[in-house]
Amino acid sequence: MRVTLDIKKLPDKWYNIIPDLEFEVAPPMSPSGYPLGFHDLEPLASHAIIEQELEKDKREVQIPGELHDLYKEWRPTPLHRAERLEKRLGTPARIFYKYEGGSPSGSYEFNTAVVQAFYASHEGTKQLIAATGNGEWGASLAAACNYFDIKCKVYMVRASYEERAYGRYVMELLGAEVVPSPNESTRTGSRVLSQDPDSSGSLGIALSEAFEEASKRDDAKFAWGTVMNYVILHQTLIGLEARLQMKEAGAQPDICISAVGGGSGFGGLVFPFYHERKEGGRFIAVETASAPSLSKGRFAYDYSDSDGFAPLLKMYTIGHGYVPPNIRAGGMRYHGISPLVSALYREKRIEAKTYTQRQAFEAGLEFARAEGFVPSPESSYAIKAVVDEALACKERKERKNILFLLSTNSNLDIAIFKDFLEGAVEDRLASDERIDAAVKDLPQVATG
Amino acid sequence: MRVTLDIKKLPDKWYNIIPDLEFEVAPPMSPSGYPLGFHDLEPLASHAIIEQELEKDKREVQIPGELHDLYKEWRPTPLHRAERLEKRLGTPARIFYKYEGGSPSGSYEFNTAVVQAFYASHEGTKQLIAATGNGEWGASLAAACNYFDIKCKVYMVRASYEERAYGRYVMELLGAEVVPSPNESTRTGSRVLSQDPDSSGSLGIALSEAFEEASKRDDAKFAWGTVMNYVILHQTLIGLEARLQMKEAGAQPDICISAVGGGSGFGGLVFPFYHERKEGGRFIAVETASAPSLSKGRFAYDYSDSDGFAPLLKMYTIGHGYVPPNIRAGGMRYHGISPLVSALYREKRIEAKTYTQRQAFEAGLEFARAEGFVPSPESSYAIKAVVDEALACKERKERKNILFLLSTNSNLDIAIFKDFLEGAVEDRLASDERIDAAVKDLPQVATG
Numbered sequence: 001m002r003v004t005l006d007i008k009k010l011p012d013k014w015y016n017i018i019p020d021l022e023f024e025v026a027p028p029m030s031p032s033g034y035p036l037g038f039h040d041l042e043p044l045a046s047h048a049i050i051e052q053e054l055e056k057d058k059r060e061v062q063i064p065g066e067l068h069d070l071y072k073e074w075r076p077t078p079l080h081r082a083e084r085l086e087k088r089l090g091t092p093a094r095i096f097y098k099y100e101g102g103s104p105s106g107s108y109e110f111n112t113a114v115v116q117a118f119y120a121s122h123e124g125t126k127q128l129i130a131a132t133g134n135g136e137w138g139a140s141l142a143a144a145c146n147y148f149d150i151k152c153k154v155y156m157v158r159a160s161y162e163e164r165a166y167g168r169y170v171m172e173l174l175g176a177e178v179v180p181s182p183n184e185s186t187r188t189g190s191r192v193l194s195q196d197p198d199s200s201g202s203l204g205i206a207l208s209e210a211f212e213e214a215s216k217r218d219d220a221k222f223a224w225g226t227v228m229n230y231v232i233l234h235q236t237l238i239g240l241e242a243r244l245q246m247k248e249a250g251a252q253p254d255i256c257i258s259a260v261g262g263g264s265g266f267g268g269l270v271f272p273f274y275h276e277r278k279e280g281g282r283f284i285a286v287e288t289a290s291a292p293s294l295s296k297g298r299f300a301y302d303y304s305d306s307d308g309f310a311p312l313l314k315m316y317t318i319g320h321g322y323v324p325p326n327i328r329a330g331g332m333r334y335h336g337i338s339p340l341v342s343a344l345y346r347e348k349r350i351e352a353k354t355y356t357q358r359q360a361f362e363a364g365l366e367f368a369r370a371e372g373f374v375p376s377p378e379s380s381y382a383i384k385a386v387v388d389e390a391l392a393c394k395e396r397k398e399r400k401n402i403l404f405l406l407s408t409n410s411n412l413d414i415a416i417f418k419d420f421l422e423g424a425v426e427d428r429l430a431s432d433e434r435i436d437a438a439v440k441d442l443p444q445v446a447t448g
Numbered sequence: 449m450r451v452t453l454d455i456k457k458l459p460d461k462w463y464n465i466i467p468d469l470e471f472e473v474a475p476p477m478s479p480s481g482y483p484l485g486f487h488d489l490e491p492l493a494s495h496a497i498i499e500q501e502l503e504k505d506k507r508e509v510q511i512p513g514e515l516h517d518l519y520k521e522w523r524p525t526p527l528h529r530a531e532r533l534e535k536r537l538g539t540p541a542r543i544f545y546k547y548e549g550g551s552p553s554g555s556y557e558f559n560t561a562v563v564q565a566f567y568a569s570h571e572g573t574k575q576l577i578a579a580t581g582n583g584e585w586g587a588s589l590a591a592a593c594n595y596f597d598i599k600c601k602v603y604m605v606r607a608s609y610e611e612r613a614y615g616r617y618v619m620e621l622l623g624a625e626v627v628p629s630p631n632e633s634t635r636t637g638s639r640v641l642s643q644d645p646d647s648s649g650s651l652g653i654a655l656s657e658a659f660e661e662a663s664k665r666d667d668a669k670f671a672w673g674t675v676m677n678y679v680i681l682h683q684t685l686i687g688l689e690a691r692l693q694m695k696e697a698g699a700q701p702d703i704c705i706s707a708v709g710g711g712s713g714f715g716g717l718v719f720p721f722y723h724e725r726k727e728g729g730r731f732i733a734v735e736t737a738s739a740p741s742l743s744k745g746r747f748a749y750d751y752s753d754s755d756g757f758a759p760l761l762k763m764y765t766i767g768h769g770y771v772p773p774n775i776r777a778g779g780m781r782y783h784g785i786s787p788l789v790s791a792l793y794r795e796k797r798i799e800a801k802t803y804t805q806r807q808a809f810e811a812g813l814e815f816a817r818a819e820g821f822v823p824s825p826e827s828s829y830a831i832k833a834v835v836d837e838a839l840a841c842k843e844r845k846e847r848k849n850i851l852f853l854l855s856t857n858s859n860l861d862i863a864i865f866k867d868f869l870e871g872a873v874e875d876r877l878a879s880d881e882r883i884d885a886a887v888k889d890l891p892q893v894a895t896g
Binding site: 002004084110 | 552818819860
């Protein structure tokens with residue numbers, strides 16, 4: 001069953017959760033220990049974006065008319081009920097998913113990519129620069145930059161650049177400049193390569209390189225794909241629409257589930273449900289056992305990139321120096337989780353669950369055979385949690401409403417599922433010892 | 449701009465063009481020269497499907513309620529106006545496309561796959577058997593079979609089975625049995641392999657093998673993905689919806705364009721516009737220069753498979769024995785074109801255009817950079833014709849409405865575009881001499 005939403009009901013405001021929180025969220029910080037203000041962030045992002053990042057009072061932020069029209073090209077996105085999956089599981093629970101894979105780039109990340117390209121273009125920026133793991137964020141940004149006739153450059157983690165060509169191909173086909181990270185053209189890249197000429201890179205390194213270039217250039221800005229408040233703000237369209245659609249379906253969610261990498265998909269789905277949650281309602285963030293920031297990290301200020309060019313953020317972190325094992329859900333390998341999501345976890349308003357990639361792929365295949373298409377690796381983590389909750393409902397004979405985010409079209413990732421089917425995928429758990437070592441090395445900040 | 453259609457306006461009848469044609473369409477024929485009736489086709493397809501194939505009088509065929517509900521999971525599909533592409537081309541023409549890539553399988557072929565699986569399941573069939581080139585039809589059928597809890601077996605052209613793994617992976621992930629064709633398990637396969645143990649196969653051979661197995665088994669039926677009347681009937685939902693949406697947009701099409709492989713996408717889009725076409729309105733079928741059935745073939749009865757197990761069809765054909773050069777738009781390599789589309793071409797009601805794959809890919813990339821996503825190779829052929837017509841409008845300062853079919857989500861095909869970008873794709877034209885030789889070898893039928 002599909003619940004559509006009339007195009008006229010597309011929300012015209014994003015939702016800012018900060019005024020609705022019962023507690024403070026620690027601000028981004030400079031390495032020398034003072035809270036960052038507008039001017040500190042100016043080299044990195046468009047003015048409108050910085051205002052959104054720092055907005056503490058308005059719970060609704062107006063979407064510019066031109067962007068609202070653009071959103072209508074693919075939004076509202078559909079909400080589906082996965083009745084065939086329910087039947088396969090034999091559960092009395094009702095399973096709903098919000099599907100974001102039908103965006104032009106095939107990913108929910110397009111929701112924020114168009115906003116960042118829009119403001120950049122309106123403020124005279126010529127190029128957006130970003131870091132990407134397996135290429136989904138980069139592909140969304142490349143497409144959005146074309147819409148507004150600005151250039152796009154992407155530092156792509158070298159391991160993915162070389163091994164997982166499809167994500168890179170899409171960016172290149174769309175005309176973006178894609179460079180492998182570490183790259184000799186930056187200070188960070190040179191440093192890393194001088195220590196290890198064969199370095200396969202990490203998202204933290206790619207972020208440092210992209211920050212470094214963006215902050216040195218007057219005609220370019222940096223573009224975050226997740227983590228920051230403003231990215232989650234843009235993603236709240238997901239939850240705002242889902243709220244209307246769940247009402248239409250007569251089903252208030254008992255459990256909302258999303259995978260977390262940096263936290264923007266999770267925040268986008270969950271935040272609009274936060275202050276009208278059911279008595280006993282639950283929000284579950286699903287992590288990979290390869291980078292369990294919420295479950296095993298420390299809540300502290302840490303660098304958001306490897307070399308400390310980017311703001312310090314107070315978040316659950318397994319340490320900016322820790323490079324998680326290489327798994328195919330590249331977006332989930334980041335060392336921290338958005339400060340907003342981290343604060344909610346700290347205050348016990350949300351739960352975290354951790355699964356291995358083999359557990360995720362198995363659940364993803366179960367979904368595919370029921371619903372007709374293969375979900376992305378990231379979304380498969382969410383599905384594993386959904387399946388577990390649905391089976392718990394079966395045992396307890398409870399007819400709960402479970403809502404999850406299916407964030408991304410999966411076709412670029414088919415090969416990894418095939419490897420899994422053939423038994424060629426290993427679980428790669430994070431090392432507790434190495435996390436311990438990495439969090440001992442967190443930066444010292446005055447107020448931290 | 450996107451033109452949606454309310455889910456309540458999803459058509460509840462398919463459109464059968466046959467009663468509206470001003471001329472006769474030659475029936476399918478047995479190799480011994482008599483028109484095939486219900487009982488001849490019985491081993492191959494469900495009863496309901498055969499009735500649809502032979503339906504000559506009713507111009508509307510009711511969609512069963514259960515199927516209509518299922519269609520609502522992804523239909524009506526959106527109609528888009530490609531304004532950014534118009535702007536890049538500087539054309540006064542308005543370019544619209546009907547987008548079928550948002551179906552669960554990512555392809556328009558799902559429109560008929562669910563119907564065939566539905567009837568098979570209702571008539572007690574345990575398995576559907578099909579032939580596929582690069583795997584898109586097979587993937588749609590595999591997904592549909594899961595919906596109705598029946599098995600799926602696919603003979604896949606060996607060249608694609610080995611080289612183009614993503615299409616095969618999807619079928620296997622969905623639980624289908626995929627075997628390379630030619631295959632020793634069939635008479636046709638044994639014959640071919642005894643002559644050439646390294647044969648890379650062809651769609652005609654795969655069809656023969658699938659027919660052979662389906663006709664020998666009581667519990668299985670064959671499933672066509674294109675060519676036949678009933679497949680086009682199911683695909684008319686595309687054009688029926690587009691007609692409503694173009695009205696909504698206030699734009700009657702001057703030119704309707706679709707790629708043709710077997711003809712089901714073209715027929716699905718164009719037939720519902722046929723009897724309310726504009727004065728001077730045009731319908732353009734776009735072929736690949738690697739298999740130019742309409743442009744260079746002969747209008748005659750020919751086998752629809754390599755070994756003559758399947759019905760003889762009166763169509764434009766470059767000869768069942770001709771194996772076109774290997775191109776990546778695998779669905780366009782079939783040796784003939786649906787009898788309905790062929791008859792319209794014979795009667796000069798539609799036009800054909802021919803392009804090489806490099807021309808198609810170049811237009812596809814132009815589209816991608818404007819609209820944000822890479823179209824499938826097949827749809828790129830249509831886009832090349834669209835671009836040419838839009839540029840002609842520019843030269844003549846005409847504000848025509850151009851409508852085309854974007855049939856398939858492209859992500860499985862990204863690699864070929866990358867090869868193209870790197871200059872590694874060659875044009876592979878069909879050989880006139882070999883076509884001449886192949887059409888000299890057409891079967892002799894009594895009434896042919």
